[in-house]
Amino acid sequence: MSKPLFQYTKQEESCPQCGSPLQIKQGKKGPFFGCSAYPHCDFIKPLHNQNESGIIRLLEQHCPECDHPLALKQGQFGIFIGCSAYPDCRFIVHEREDNATEGEAVICPACAKSEMVARRGRQGKYFYACRRFPHCKFTLPSQPYAQDCPYCGYRVAMLKKQKETRRIWQCANKSCRRLFETE
Known part of the structure; x- marks a missing residue:
């Protein structure tokens, strides 16, 4: 031995x-x-050798952008639904859609060229940012609404409280941030 x-x-x-x-x-x-x-x-x-995402199962629904079947996939950040024609089509079904109560998109007050969209940060929390990122870096911690501030005239506000007869808003202007009410 x-x-x-x-x-x-x-x-x-x-x-x-x-x-x-x-x-x-x-x-x-x-x-x-x-x-x-x-x-x-x-x-x-x-x-x-790691694939960017692995297909778990093909679904019956079709992609609205390219009409290929959607697939349930496992990616780096967990399970998601996306187009099976990746990388030619990069469509992904998002968990949370922008649901403004008025049904209208809020234009970014900083650049006035694009609308505000929901994004997910590193910790998994949602925030709202300009669609033109990284050219415009304007962000808000909660959903923006097209509501004029009576103090500074800023055109975007965030809903703080909603009661039966009135709403309490906060101005989205970082130099103002005052609370005001509407009925």
Whole structure:
């Protein structure tokens, strides 16, 4: 029994760009191979082959943009419904639609070129931002409404309280933020 049961074999891959050995490194999405000559060489390779999303099941509904069937998919952030023709069609069914009570889109007060849409932040909470992001970075913590502020004349407000006969609003202007009522 002079031979060990397991023999260590070193497998070393070399960088296809510069020839330096590759190292296993840790990133925010998990381990990956990276060039040991970094920052002079920026080659990276995934440790595991990961698909962007895997199809769990095809659904009977069709995509409103390209008429391909919709699919139930598993992605990086969980299960979602999207078009089966990805990457040609990038349609995704969102959990929460914009549901303004007046049925009208609120125009962004900062750029006045696009409407405000619901977005989900890093912590999973919804906020409202201009559709032209990153060109316009205006955001609000709650749903905007086309309601004029009587104090500063700003055209957008957020609903704070709603009672049977009146509503309490907060001005969306960051320099005003005053509360006012309407019936």
